[in-house]
Every structure is written in structure tokens, then in C-alpha cells.
Amino acid sequence: MRKHGLAVAGICVLLLAGTACSDTKAGGSGGQSTPGASASQSSTPGASSTPGNSTTPSQTAAASIAVVPAKGATSVQPDKPVTVTSAGGKLTAVTLKDDNGNKIDGNFNADKTQWTSAGLLKPSATYTVTGSAEGSDGGVVPISSTFKTLTATRSLKSSVAPLSDTTVGVAFPVQIYWNNPVKDRAAVEKRLSVKTSVPVDGSWHWVNSTQVNYRPKNYWPVGTKVTVNIDTQGVNAGNDTWGKTNRTVNFTIGRSVVSHIDVKKHVMTVTINGKLARTIPITAGKDGFTTRSGVKVIMEKFTTKRMDAATVGIKPGDPNYYNIPDVKWAQRVTSSGEFIHGAPWSAGSQGSANVSHGCVGMSLADAKWYFDQTLTGDPVIVTGTNRHMEPGNGWTDWNTTWAAYKAGSALS
Numbered sequence: 001m002r003k004h005g006l007a008v009a010g011i012c013v014l015l016l017a018g019t020a021c022s023d024t025k026a027g028g029s030g031g032q033s034t035p036g037a038s039a040s041q042s043s044t045p046g047a048s049s050t051p052g053n054s055t056t057p058s059q060t061a062a063a064s065i066a067v068v069p070a071k072g073a074t075s076v077q078p079d080k081p082v083t084v085t086s087a088g089g090k091l092t093a094v095t096l097k098d099d100n101g102n103k104i105d106g107n108f109n110a111d112k113t114q115w116t117s118a119g120l121l122k123p124s125a126t127y128t129v130t131g132s133a134e135g136s137d138g139g140v141v142p143i144s145s146t147f148k149t150l151t152a153t154r155s156l157k158s159s160v161a162p163l164s165d166t167t168v169g170v171a172f173p174v175q176i177y178w179n180n181p182v183k184d185r186a187a188v189e190k191r192l193s194v195k196t197s198v199p200v201d202g203s204w205h206w207v208n209s210t211q212v213n214y215r216p217k218n219y220w221p222v223g224t225k226v227t228v229n230i231d232t233q234g235v236n237a238g239n240d241t242w243g244k245t246n247r248t249v250n251f252t253i254g255r256s257v258v259s260h261i262d263v264k265k266h267v268m269t270v271t272i273n274g275k276l277a278r279t280i281p282i283t284a285g286k287d288g289f290t291t292r293s294g295v296k297v298i299m300e301k302f303t304t305k306r307m308d309a310a311t312v313g314i315k316p317g318d319p320n321y322y323n324i325p326d327v328k329w330a331q332r333v334t335s336s337g338e339f340i341h342g343a344p345w346s347a348g349s350q351g352s353a354n355v356s357h358g359c360v361g362m363s364l365a366d367a368k369w370y371f372d373q374t375l376t377g378d379p380v381i382v383t384g385t386n387r388h389m390e391p392g393n394g395w396t397d398w399n400t401t402w403a404a405y406k407a408g409s410a411l412s
Contacts, residue, residue: 004266063089063135120234183238183411197225205408221258236238263384281351294389329367342367
């Protein structure tokens, strides 16, 4: 019996030893397992084990991306920014393009968790956002989203003077003409800028709802390089009118050619780059056709121009009617029809009497010389009459005081 009892005791020790090994493997203690312990460790997504402490929580995560406007959105306002935001990681690349492949620039914030578009969008377009983000877990998440901007009832487009890559006179005002009326002038003007190669103090001035001009306080400095940026794509001009495109115009200011016409004295003086270049005998408008006084600007140049009095309301049969098919060296200075030109038929009155229908006439030789000196945009200052320039009868910006001109800005 004693031997049998020892044998049984030995078997019990072995059984207990085996049970102890089983409990350790299961993560239990004292023969009792901890409910859910191993399930919790094995099912934690992205968890990583820390040696000596299997219960330390994970510090890594996959990147989560949010794009505004939402994927598939329609009727998105073009003046609202596009944003891409990453939670749990950093953005590595973001690209925004329209349906023509044109890229819209944007900027990341300091920690590259957000990208924001820098330019306005265009109406009636589909935009695609692509890119990628990297989570703190090291995983790369692709970005892909599309949306559509609203369809505008009216689009806003511009026509500009001067034309790009031209050289113009020192008094040339920048003129922007809109194809539709602008209701929110301030919103549009904020998208306009003028950059110059030398410092220039200038201002925008709204002529009306379809035209805005820009001129410096004084004449443009000779040789100035000017860049006009019309960044109106996506701007809300009001009345459901949205900017359709951006455009840039570059031009250069030529030499200074400033002319002074004294109607009473029948003389014109021409100053080039500050020095008197020529004094020219002239004739101007007779009674009933008085030449206007004021600051005029050369608008157009014609080596030969037909001049028909019917265009100013004088009909054939009227004693003042004329129709001259080949007026030489004609330069327009008003919309209503005043020119500076060669006038051999009035040679006997040039320098002594005013006999024209409002134009300034001179000899063919002087007219040719003057034509060769000038550019569109050169100023012509007329004095000596009591008839003054009407606003808008040509490029009349220089007949407004600087204070009044600046007051014409929507941002003044």
C-alpha cells in the first residue's frame, strides 16, 4: 500500500505540472484563465506588440482623407476654395485640374495636413482632384474625387486696350470692356492688378457697368513695362454673372511726345522727351464747329482716311457738307470725329485763322512729320476755346482731377 500510495502521488505531481504548463500558455494565472485576454490582443487592428508589455495601445493609424467639395457634387460655386485634408497622416501630393487639363495652383499648410486651392474655378466645368497621403502607419492612401461647378446664366469676358506686346504713348489709359454688366464692381476690381517695372501711383476708375479704366496719377514714365492681370475667372460679378477666363496683357510705354495746341494763336508745339521739337502753324474749328479744349489722346492713326460730313450729321446739299476720300496723315483725338491731319486746302489760313469743321489742319509736310513722331496714347492738350471735352468723347481720363478719378474706384 505504501508503494502504491507513492506511485499515485507521483502521478498527481505529473498531472499538476502538465496543468501548470497549459495555464501559462493560455495567459492565465493560478490555473484560472483571464476571460478575453488573448482575443483582445489578437483582434486589435494595426496593433503592434511592445516587448515586456503586451497591453501598450498602438500609436499609428492609416490616413483619412476629406475633400471639399464632396465627391460628385454639382453646382459648386467657382469662388469657393477646394480643400483636401488628411487626418492621421500627411499629404504627399495634390493636383486639381479642369476638364481641359488646366491645373489650378494651391498651397499646403505648415504640417502638410491640408491643401487649399489658390485660384478661382471656372463655371460649367468638371474638376478632378488627385494625389496621395501617407498615414502614420506608413501606408499610402490614394486621393481621387470629381465635382462640377455651376452653370452661369451669363459669363463675364473682357476686351482690353492696349493690345498685348504693343508700345504706346505716355497718356494711354488701360481700358477694360465687359461683355455683360458688372453689378458687384468691388468683387471684380479685386481681381484686377497692374504691375509696372518702375513705381507708379495709379487707380482704377469705373466709367460705367461695362467699362473700367486705369491710369497713373501723372503720365506713364518713359520706357515703363506694364503688365495688366485680369484674374476674373470664377469671380461672382453679381446677377448670376460669373467670370469665365483670366488674361494677361503686357505693353511698353514709348517716348514722351506731348503736344499743345493754342486755338487762339493758331499754333501747335510738340515736345519730345521734354524738349521742344517743332512749332507748327495750324487751323482749327470755325464758328459753329469750335474745336474742343481739354486733354485729348491720340486714339487711331491713318495714313489715308476718308472724311464724310454725313458721319457727323451734315447731309449732302448742306453748304458745310464735305466728302474727302484721301485725307493724309489723320490722327483721331475724339470719338465724335476730331482729327489732326494734313489739310492742303486750308494752307492760306494755317497760322492765322480757324476755318475747319473742328479738326486741326496743317501742311502735308508738317502732318507727315507729326504722324511719324506719335504713338496711340500720346496726349494733345488743347486750349483757347470755351467748348470743353465731354466725358467719354474719346479717352478723356486726363480731364478728371486725380481725386475724382480715384473716387471712381469701387475699392476707394
